[in-house]
Structures are given as structure tokens and as C-alpha cells.
Amino acid sequence: MQILIDHLATTLHTAAERKTPLQIHGGGSKAFYGNPVAGENVDVLDVATYSGIIDYDPTELVVTARAGTRLADLEAKLNQQGQMLAFEPPHFAAAATLGGCVATGLSGPRRASAGAVRDFVLGVRLLDGMGSDLHFGGQVMKNVAGYDVSRLQVGAMGTLGILLEVSLKVLPQPQSERTVRMQMNETEAIQRVNQWAGKPLPISASCFCEGELTVRLSGAESAVHAAHAKLGGEELAEGKSFWESVREQTHAFFQSGKTLWRLSIKSTTPPVSLPGQQLIEWNGALRWLVSDEGVDAETIRTVASNAAGHATLFRSGESRAEVFHPLAPGMMKIHRLLKQKFDPVGILNHGRLYPEHLNANQSR
Amino acid sequence: MSLQTLVNQLRSFLPPEAVLHETEDLKPYECDALSAYRQLPMVVVLPRTEEQVIKVLQLCHAMKIPIVARGAGTGLSGGALPHAEGVLLSLARLNQIIAVEPLARMARVQPGVRNLAISEAAAPYGLHYAPDPSSQIACSIGGNVAENSGGVHCLKYGLTVHNILKLRVLTIEGECLEIGGESLDSAGYDLLALMTGSEGMLGIVTEITVKLIPVPEQAQLVMAAFDDIHKAGNAVANVIGAGIIPAGMEMMDKITIHAVEEFLHAGYDLDAAAILLCESDGSTEEVADEIGRIQAIMQQSGAIKISTSRNEAERLSFWAGRKAAFPAAGRVSPDYYCMDGTIPRKHLADVLCGIENLSQAYGLRCMNVFHAGDGNLHPLILYDANQPGELEKTEEFGSKILEMCIRAGGTITGEHGVGMEKINQMCLQFKTRELEMFHAIKATFDPEGLLNPGKAVPTLHRCAELGAMHVHRGEEKFPELPRL
Numbered sequence: 147m148q149i150l151i152d153h154l155a156t157t158l159h160t161a162a163e164r165k166t167p168l169q170i171h172g173g174g175s176k177a178f179y180g181n182p183v184a185g186e187n188v189d190v191l192d193v194a195t196y197s198g199i200i201d202y203d204p205t206e207l208v209v210t211a212r213a214g215t216r217l218a219d220l221e222a223k224l225n226q227q228g229q230m231l232a233f234e235p236p237h238f239a240a241a242a243t244l245g246g247c248v249a250t251g252l253s254g255p256r257r258a259s260a261g262a263v264r265d266f267v268l269g270v271r272l273l274d275g276m277g278s279d280l281h282f283g284g285q286v287m288k289n290v291a292g293y294d295v296s297r298l299q300v301g302a303m304g305t306l307g308i309l310l311e312v313s314l315k316v317l318p319q320p321q322s323e324r325t326v327r328m329q330m331n332e333t334e335a336i337q338r339v340n341q342w343a344g345k346p347l348p349i350s351a352s353c354f355c356e357g358e359l360t361v362r363l364s365g366a367e368s369a370v371h372a373a374h375a376k377l378g379g380e381e382l383a384e385g386k387s388f389w390e391s392v393r394e395q396t397h398a399f400f401q402s403g404k405t406l407w408r409l410s411i412k413s414t415t416p417p418v419s420l421p422g423q424q425l426i427e428w429n430g431a432l433r434w435l436v437s438d439e440g441v442d443a444e445t446i447r448t449v450a451s452n453a454a455g456h457a458t459l460f461r462s463g464e465s466r467a468e469v470f471h472p473l474a475p476g477m478m479k480i481h482r483l484l485k486q487k488f489d490p491v492g493i494l495n496h497g498r499l500y501p502e503h504l505n506a507n508q509s510r
Numbered sequence: 511m512s513l514q515t516l517v518n519q520l521r522s523f524l525p526p527e528a529v530l531h532e533t534e535d536l537k538p539y540e541c542d543a544l545s546a547y548r549q550l551p552m553v554v555v556l557p558r559t560e561e562q563v564i565k566v567l568q569l570c571h572a573m574k575i576p577i578v579a580r581g582a583g584t585g586l587s588g589g590a591l592p593h594a595e596g597v598l599l600s601l602a603r604l605n606q607i608i609a610v611e612p613l614a615r616m617a618r619v620q621p622g623v624r625n626l627a628i629s630e631a632a633a634p635y636g637l638h639y640a641p642d643p644s645s646q647i648a649c650s651i652g653g654n655v656a657e658n659s660g661g662v663h664c665l666k667y668g669l670t671v672h673n674i675l676k677l678r679v680l681t682i683e684g685e686c687l688e689i690g691g692e693s694l695d696s697a698g699y700d701l702l703a704l705m706t707g708s709e710g711m712l713g714i715v716t717e718i719t720v721k722l723i724p725v726p727e728q729a730q731l732v733m734a735a736f737d738d739i740h741k742a743g744n745a746v747a748n749v750i751g752a753g754i755i756p757a758g759m760e761m762m763d764k765i766t767i768h769a770v771e772e773f774l775h776a777g778y779d780l781d782a783a784a785i786l787l788c789e790s791d792g793s794t795e796e797v798a799d800e801i802g803r804i805q806a807i808m809q810q811s812g813a814i815k816i817s818t819s820r821n822e823a824e825r826l827s828f829w830a831g832r833k834a835a836f837p838a839a840g841r842v843s844p845d846y847y848c849m850d851g852t853i854p855r856k857h858l859a860d861v862l863c864g865i866e867n868l869s870q871a872y873g874l875r876c877m878n879v880f881h882a883g884d885g886n887l888h889p890l891i892l893y894d895a896n897q898p899g900e901l902e903k904t905e906e907f908g909s910k911i912l913e914m915c916i917r918a919g920g921t922i923t924g925e926h927g928v929g930m931e932k933i934n935q936m937c938l939q940f941k942t943r944e945l946e947m948f949h950a951i952k953a954t955f956d957p958e959g960l961l962n963p964g965k966a967v968p969t970l971h972r973c974a975e976l977g978a979m980h981v982h983r984g985e986e987k988f989p990e991l992p993r994l
Contacts, residue, residue: 205747206854206885228753257694264700265672278943286852287665287884288924290658290707291932291939292967293951294671297703301695318753321799340613344637346724346793368795410693414614431694455693471697476687480954481698487950499698 147212150196151279154308157191158277162491170304170495172214173241176250178461180303181469184497193308194243200311201285204229208268208285209316213245213309220244224316232260232317236393245309251301254393255351255362258343258413258428264300266315272299272307275489285313298484304495306488320350320364325385326374327360332417332426335359339429340414347373353392354426355399362389392427399425399436405463407435407446411455418449434460443467470499511573513552516597520555523565528603530554539598542583542590543645546847546901547930551578551592558603560680560716567684567714570597576963577682579710581621581653584645586848587929589656589709589965596963601652604716607631615722616675616692621652621715625659628720637722640667643925644833652715658707660925662758662832665883666791667723669925671706678717679705682956692719704951709927710962712955726791729757731825732804734813735782739763742784743858745811746882749788752807754800757791759883760832763862766877766890767831769838776831779815786813786882787832789825835879836890843875843892847904851915852924855885864914865889872907874900886924887915913938928966936966937973945970 161168167185171177172194197214204227211220217237224230234254235247248270253262269283283289283296299306330338335354339361342349350364361377362385363370374381382388391397400406402423409418413430422437435446443459450457456471473481481500485492511519513531520529530536531553541548552575557563570577576596583590592598605622612635617628625646629638642661643649649659655677660669667673676690690702705712736742742761749756762770762778762785771778778785786808790800801818808816819825839846853861862878869876877890889911893904912922912935922928922935936945948967952959 203854203856205751206856207750208854251695251700261668261672262695264703265668274947280941280944280947282944284919284921285854286886286920286924288660288669288852288881288886289921290923290925290927291921291936292928292944292948293708293712294658294703294706295947295951297671297700300700300703302699306699317755318750321753340615344612344615344635344722344724346636346727348793348796365792366796366799368799369793372793372795410695412614412692413694414611428694453693454691456691456697458697473698474688476681476685477689477698477701480687480701483954484699484951487947487954 147196151273151310154191154193154196155273155277155279158273158275158308158493161189161493162276165491166493167496168493170308172243172246173216173239175237175239175242176246176252179250179469180498181501182497183495184501191308193245194241196310197243199223207287207316208313210285210311210313211244212311213243213248215244216240217242217244217247228319229316230319231266231314233257233263233266234393235263236395238394244312248300248309248312249302249304255353255389255427258352258431259350260317264297267296267300267312268315269313270296270299270309271311272309274307275491275494279310280307283313287315303498305485305499307494322367322370323350323362323364323385324370324374325360325362325382325388326377326379327358327382328379329357330359331357336414336416336426336430342377343413343429347376349373351389352427352429360388397425399423399434402436403463405437405459406461407437408458408460409433409435409446409450409453409455410458411450411453415453418453420446420449447471468501473500516553516573516575519569520553520566524555524557524562528556528558530556539580539583539592539600542580542585542588544586544588544929544931547588547591549592549594551598552595554598554600556600556603560604560678563599563601563604563714563716564680564684564686566597566599567680567682570960571682571684574958574960576960578962579656579714581650581656582624582648584649585653585657585929586850586926587923587931589927589929589962591930591965593963599714601714602650608717610635610722612637614692616719617722618717618719619651620717621650621655623651625649625651625654632722633725636725638725639720640673640723641670644836651718651720655706655715655718656708656710657925657927660881660886662760662881665759665881666755666757671703673721674702674706674718675721676719677702677705677715679713679715681713682958682960687713690719707927709929709966711952711966712961714961726757727793728797729789729791729825730797730801731819731828732788732801732808733817733828734786734788734808735779735815736784736786736812737782737814738812739784739862740859741812742786743855745786745808745813746855748807748811749804750883752803754803756788756804756883758787758789759881760787761785761880761882762832762835763878765875766835766838766879769842769877770831770834773838773841774831774834776827778831782814787828832879835877839877839890839892844894844896845892847891847893847908849887849889849891849908849911850923850926851912851920852884852886853915853918853920855882857918857920858882858885861887861914861918865911868907868910872903874904874907876907881924884924885920909935930965933965933968933972934976936968937976942970942973945973
């Protein structure tokens, strides 16, 4: 396995010398997400071969795996021990890897109650843009030695390094789960899920779509039963597959082929008025918008900013807008500088997050 | 610039009593809770508004004067140790709870607000701020952010980094950055994580938006005594292995049990080699279910005595002993030195054995209290600072413990931070290129190195002098801070 790392490091040295931009390619399941890698003559660097679980001891609640490990394999292994990745990362394809999961930083339905990818990352091993092999964080729950470079990689879209290995905190699967559904309007649904989130109830996911609020309860059977009695609603027999369809975006809502926006906003924001259909997750903090033609990105971004959040062009049908929400100038400056520190020549997934990165390097 | 000029300049925008420079006024700020390291600053400033903090930063930046930020001064690693030629920036007077939003389950607070005060303000809504470091009565939320503080409940509820949403941060130039947001994630790099635990090296936090979560309906505690520390360690693994994440799981060794029992009479079993405290919280049904399972696991793991709290008063009295471990150490010994390594739990017994051997070799007693759920050890080395050479011996002992933690695959600090105290051990935990990356990150925010210089990340020069792979402690007692 060291041979693979040496090979990657050599490739990076060469690319840095020749200033050849590299597109980091894992399983390709989230290749649609983010801006394209900028520049001409981009080389594709396949990193999926560096795979396999390195260390997993269920009673430590920690798993360490190579970034090329398929998410499906990792989750199957945890499942055998009654454990899980609590942030329910979307796969979007069978080839999805752990590295892509961390690089995109996407979390699924359980996020509002359990936390996001970044909340479970304990340590990383990575190659920076000069091919240096670096370790940050570790395999323990609590670790405040050095700056938190591990979590900095989450959602960085591979612009700060090639992830080699990741250590994650894992959690036991709940003893039982039950999905219940009730009819109500959007305003009422947003109000309810926020009220419930402030009560000691075992709610592990919520989804509002087309006048139906679906809620998942997780925990001891007795607790789930008691909570169902409090909340009311009809039990949904196919609960598991419903949440799977929300997580993997196979739910009919996501199947229109139109432009899909992701609005991550303050959970209590009243119904957001934008043309198109919406699906609401995370107790109101995540609003998916399938937008009709003619809604410009700026309008959507203004709405998200006004709701104390941000908007991402998740899947672009026709839209050619910037994928990620623009940053304030002071924040953009920090982003540029950090990128330069990790990748001085600018060869790693350049422009995948913000095209400004490229401009900064060109002007140097 | 002369001291008088600096004081005059500061007093042009700060009231006279907010600028201290007489030795007797500076004295209370010479150390944080790690009193082995002391240094008087040149000046202490006590701004009351963000506007004033900005002016302090602008002035210091223009004059190239180092700034050390300080919250409540309860830190245990010398992170707030002043700089002899610098300004100590106390944020204690930025102490307002700006807003509590029960429906959105968040609170906006200033950095000088005490940790516990947030939960008190949220209590009428059935909410609380989860991280509860043992100093929560006194420690400030700003300090918690700087250190990424944990607490007894962090295995289940997370550290500071998991429980904050947004920071207002001032750069060394006095520019304001809004990091994070009121949504659950934000665009771009996760600078919120980068700032959390950065020990005042990257910026000055002037406002924090924290998450509030529901107060559990109920909490109950199982206390299990073991005649063997290995069995206690296995019991911890068995609880986790059974799919239970306890709200808190604490272990105490024999010497600690004796020290606290003498002090408090909490009813701890004096024959025990180790006591485990295992708490369950949640809905009434959840707790009833979990407590039953925990009791059974303790039984199967060979506990010699199991007690379960029957009411809130009893739960608190079981906890009282654990919480009194530090004062008890202070009673049985003139001084104690608290360490903070984290290890993978499977190595607990080996590491405790190693500590016992070191304890004998150095002729110093050591009490072990342990956040068992997350592998965070707090060995308390008992010593007498009035005995010549004993502090030095203690520091060497402590340093050996941290080296052992690294070798076990752990870390030199779980929650207290590196500060001044563990700067040398950083050379052991990280390679040159990794330390260089830390310096590069620091330079991104603070190119001239004016914020808390000399802390948290050692210079490569320092590591080279110490020897790349081995640390000789005690050779330099009060290492010189880099001069700027």
C-alpha cells in the first residue's frame, strides 16, 4: 500500500513541477457536484485504488479506513457489528468512496439529530499539493493538539489535499426505528418540527413534501412507542425505504431532471417563497428546491442569505451559475491563502470550490 | 513605544480603569489555572465592547505589540500566560447574553459569558448548552471555544466544536469575520472547526452562537465497584459494545477513591480497585431500558458492588465524589499537577500500569480520574512545590505520561489544550512538515505572529533543540518566548 502512496506523491511532484492541474477522482459518484476543475489539459488522478479498512474495533467506536474504500463496504462492515455512520452520507452510486464523502461533506436525514460528516471526523492522513504525507487529528474522541486540519478537509472538495486515510467516530444503530406520517401545511410543519426538536423526543429525521410531514423516531422500543403516542400520525410500513430515497435522492421529488438547489438556512425560517417545488429536511434547516426555468441564482442566493444561510446549486439542469454561495471578501481572502498553503502551485482540484482560487494564483 | 505612550493611547478610547499597568494591578493576570507558569504582562486591557476590542487590535497591530487573549483564566495549560512585552486582552467584560431563541434552539452570547450562565438562561425553555467542563461555574464560553472544551457528557453530546454554530472573529488587523451561520452548515472551508480549539492564535472571538438542546427528561446513575482495574476497563468496552452510549462514564482508581471518600464520605467502596460511574439520560422509557442493560453488563463484567441512584439527590451524591477528585487531591497533597492525555480505551490497563511504574520510579503519588467513555485520562500527580526539585520531577513524570499516550496511539491533550505547558510534546506528536503546516495556517490569519506568540505550536528550532524524537524536560524551566 505504501507503493500506492509513493506513486501518488510522485505524481504530485511531477504535476507541481509542470503545473499540470489534477482532477482527483474517487468513485465518481459525486462528480456532478461542485464546479468543474479549471484549466486546460487537466489530468485525472485516480485515487480509488488506495482502499480498505485499516482498523476497526467496535468497542472503541472508531473506524480508520483508506479514502478509496467504498462507502457501501464500510457501512456493511459496521452493520455487522450493529454500528453505523450516524450522519447517513448519501452514496448516489455504488462506487461512492469514503474520500468523496469527506471531500463533499454531504450528510443525510439523520444530520439534524446526530451531526454531520465533520462532526464524526477524528483524523486524516493526506498528501498536500507538494506530495508531503501528513497526519492530523488521530483515532481518539478528544484531541486538541494542533489546529483542526482534519475537519478543515470536510467539504473542501479536494482542494486542500488528497485524502489518504480517515478516522471516523461511529455509533451504535438504534434498537428500533419507526416512521410516522401526518398531513399538514408547510407553515405548520416548520413550526411543529422546530417545537419538537426543543423537546426530549427521539426524533432522528424529518421530511416535509407535498402536504405530508414524515418523521422518524429512533431509540429503545419503549421510547419510540411513547414518542409515537405523543406525536400521533400513521405509521409508515415502508419507512426504511422512504428515508433511503430521501438520502439517495431517488425520491420522486428529485427525479424531475430540473435544476436542484440546496438551501441550508435557519430552521425556523417560514415557508420560502420561490417558484418551484420544495422538500424540507433537518427540522426546517434544509430546503431542497427544484426550480422552474427563469429563477435566477441571485434571487435564490438573496433569499438564502436573508434566512441566515446559503444556497448551493446542487444539480444544474440548465443553470450555469456558480455552484457555491459567494463568500464575503475577508473570508475569500482566508480561503485563498489557505489554499496556497496546502497547494502552493494550485494543482489540486483547482476551482472545484471557488474559481477565485485560480485568479489568485494567476495574479501571483 | 514607551509603556506610558501605550497606556495613553489605550486610554484615548478605553476608560482609565480598563487599562491596567501598575504591578499590583497586573498581578491577578500573571497566570491562568496552571500556576506553575507565571509572567506579568506589560498592560492589561478590559474592553467592554467589540468596538473597543477592534481599536486595541488596530493599535497593537500598528505598533507590533503581542496580544494574549484571556477569558476567565481557568485554563489548565498556560494558554493565557501573558507576554512580558505584550498586552493581555481580557474579554471578561464582554459578558452579555445577547439573545436566546428557544424555537430555533440557539443563543447568541459574548465571549465573557460563563458556560453555566448559558444553560441557566436557557433553562426556562427546557433547553441547555451541552458541553459542561468541570470548571463550568467559572469558565467563559470564549475560553471554551479557544480550547474546544469537553466535559463529562461529551461522549454523547460532543465537544464545543459540535455545539457552536457561528463565531464573530476579529483578525489581528481588527477586521470582522463571520464564520459559520445560523444554518447547520456554511459555504466554503470549515473555518468554524479551524477556529475552535485554536487557543487564541488565529483571531479574537467577540460573539458566539451556540446550539441549545433539550434538557433530558431524566437521568440516572449506576455506580459499579471492581476489584481489578482490567475488569473495570472491560466493563466500559462491554457497555459500548452493547450499543449503549452513556451520557457520562467516569472511572476512578483506588487512590482517588480513598482520597475522595475521606474528604466527602460519598459511600464509595474502599475495597475497590476502581469505581465506574455510568449515567443514562433521555426520556423516562429510554433511561429505564438503558439502566437495566447497564446493570446487567456491570454484573457480567464482574463488578463486586453495583448501586443505582434512586432519586436525583442520590444521583448527585454519587457524582459528588467524582467532582471532588481535584479538591480531594488538594487535601491529601500540598500541590497537584493535572495531566490530560487521551488514549484508545483498549490500552487503558497498560497505560495505568505504566503510570503506576513511573509513580514508583519518581516517588510521587498519582491519582487517576478518567473520562472512560472517550479515553481521556486525567492523572493527578501529587507533589510539594516547597520541596526543592519536586516540581521539576513532577513535570518530567507528566511528560513521560504524555509520551506514553502518544505511543499508545493517543494524544498529548484531550481537552485542556497545548498552551505553554505541552509545547515540547507537540514536537513528539507531529512531524516537521505537519508543524510547518500549523505555522502556515497561523500565518494565514496572523502573518506577523502577534496573537498569543509562543503558544500551541512549537517553532521548528525549538523541536530541533529538544531532539527530534526525544524530549529532555527540565533543562529549561521558563523557556524564553520568541521576541518580536
